[in-house]
Amino acid sequence: MPVVWSDEVDDVLGGDLTCGVAYVTPAGGAVVTAVAPVGLRDRERGTVGFTTSLGFGRKLDRMKAQPKVALAYHTREHGIGDRHNQRYILVQGVASFDPAPNQQLLEEIGERVVPFMGPPQRGAFWDRWLSAYYADRVVVTVAVTRVVEWLDLAATGRPKVYGTPLSADQAVPQTPPKKGTAPRVDAVKNGERAAKLPYRLLGYRQADGFPAVLPVDVTAATPDGIRLRVPAGVPQGGRRAGLLAHAYRAKLIGLESRQNTGWLEVDGTEALYSPHTEAGFKAPPNKTVLLLANGFMARRGLAQARKAGRLEALTRD
Template identity: 70%
Template sequence: MPVTWSDDVDEVIRDDLTSGFAYVTPAGGAVVAAVAPFGLRDREQGTVGFTTSLGFGRKLERIKAEPRVALAFHAREHGVGDCTSRRYVLVQGDATFDPSPDRDLLDALGERSAPYVGAPRRGRFWDRWLSAYYTDRVLVTVAVTRVTAWPDLRITGEPEVYGAPLPDADAAPQKPPKKGTGPRVDAVKTGQRARKLPHVLLAYREADGYPTVVPVDVNSASHEGVRLRVPAGVPQGGRRAGLLAHAYRPQLVGLESRQNTGWIEVTGTEAVYAPHTQGGFTAPPNKTVLLLANGFMARRGLAKARKEGRTQALGR
């Protein structure tokens, strides 16, 4: 039977402008990135969804190889409707996508996104410039395995669980990477940048193989790593983990994202995060400039994906 969830949880999924999307890496770690789900969900079928572009990143390749994913609804600002819930909602499930959606579906997705990010920009120039961003978008559908809803955004208190029960045991510590666990990029800058942003999320793989996403606080940073305060229940010891710090404005016009993969050592509710890779961007609070940048990045990313044969591997 499909997994379903309560009305108040559905309100969060329907109204939130952003969520943290996590997927598992081949090495057993996790990556977390911000996506805009636009309220895509079907309680009767037990699915949630979001869109992405073929030109942005390697999300689709990763979920094709390992479909277990998670979506964390962790922030209420700038959403639609009148949702005042303080719930933190984590959706875990198995993702699928059609790399070649038909035009009717893309048009429907454009209409659905309008209340969240405004109507799509149209015209001869914009239709051409944003072709990689709009027409090469892909709908990712997650068949829900479990929904966990905490009563507050800091995930304290007893959660409600819909679907599969939570794992009986914590994930065991992982074997350290061959190159060592210490920072490979500037940990001080990583911590300073993350601390300035309102939302910081940590992702790692749970004992049942699904990624999970939790909110964390940045305490300080040094050459040894970024010191975090993590929620109770985060598994102890060392493991691969992803970190996302981000901020956004209404309709996503003006946003910043800082993304890392690395190694975390957890002791109680204190942790040291050693960043191994980094990425990120800052988009100005100007819609025209933002759309020009989106078009450029999507076109460049799509061209690179085609050159490297990655779109063919996805069936496009």
């Protein structure tokens, strides 16, 4: 039977401008990235969704290999739902996608985007320049396994669960990586950058194999690692984890994103995060510049994906 959620939860799913998506890595960690859900959900079928581009990143490759994903609806800023609804919603489920969606579906998605980001830029130049960005969109549909609802955006207190109950067993500590757990990139720089951004999400793999995503605070940035305050319920001990810090403005014009993967050591509600990789970008709050950059990045990413054979791999069963 499809998972059924409340009207209050549905308002969040239908109204948030952005959410954090987590997928599992081959080593058993998790990567968290920000995506635009544009209100994609179907209460009767028990599904949610988001859009991405074939030219951006490797998340489609990862989700095809391991389709268990999580979506964290963590902020009402610039959305179209009830801003007084301060629930933190975590959706976990199994992802699927068609790497070559039909034109009708893409047009429907284009209509859904308008209330969130305004009408698309049109014209001979923009249609050609943004072809890789708009025409190569992929809709990821997530068959919901469970919805976890906290009444506040800090994810405090005991949550309500719709669908499959949460396991009583916590994920056991993982085996440390062979290269060690210490930071491999500048922990001070990464911690200070994350602390300056308003939204910070931590992703890790649960005992049942699904990634979980929870909000965290940066309390200090030291050469030994980034010190975090984490919600109760984050499993104790050491494990691989992903950290996303980001900011955005209305209509997603003006973005900043900082991503890390690394090692997490948790003791109570205090944690030490050792970043092993770093990635990020900052886009100016100018729509024309943003669209030019989107077109360039999508074209470059698509060309790289074709050259590496990743597009052909996505179409194979």
